[in-house]
Amino acid sequence: MADVVLRAKLAEAGLGDRVIVDSAGTGAWHVGERMDRGARRQLDRNGYDGEAHRARQFDRSWLAERDLVLAMDSGHLRHLRALADGDEDGRVRLFGEVGGLRGADVPDPYYGGEAEFADVLAMVETGVTRLVDRLKHLPDLAP
Secondary structure (H helix, E strand, C coil): CHHHHHHHHHHHCCCCCCCCCCCCECCCCCCCCECCHHHHHHHHHCCCCCCCCECCECCHHHHHHCCCEEECCHHHHHHHHHHHCCCCCCCEEEHHHHCCCCCCCCCCCCCCCHHHHHHHHHHHHHHHHHHHHHHHCCCCCCC
16 A cells, blocks of 8 residues: 555655655565455545555565665564665665654554554555655755
8 A cells, every 4th residue: 555655645746757666575475466455445445546556575686776665564674674684774664764653563454454454544644745745855856
């Protein structure tokens, strides 16, 4: 959900052509599959289009190609930092930290119901809005 919301908010801010966003999990469980139905429904209800999303697994080689890698929870953060093997220069960060959520983990609503997906979407929207506000003020991205 976060990548869909981030793309939409970047486009609204006029940064859609200046920031590249992609999404990947730390495991291969759902590679190639569509986003979970509950997540897609929640996004649809809130005006986002998650139809094009397909699951991928994060590849270690991507670390050198990205300015920032955001983990949604502390378990993913540990996994990504282990992949980086000390060569991440602070680019691997927790979404809840960068998004101004007091370092909170974003829970995985996969086994939850509609309320859990709604809560996670609200959390993601808050963090993404704060992240985009920060990006708007970076000299390299300023209009």
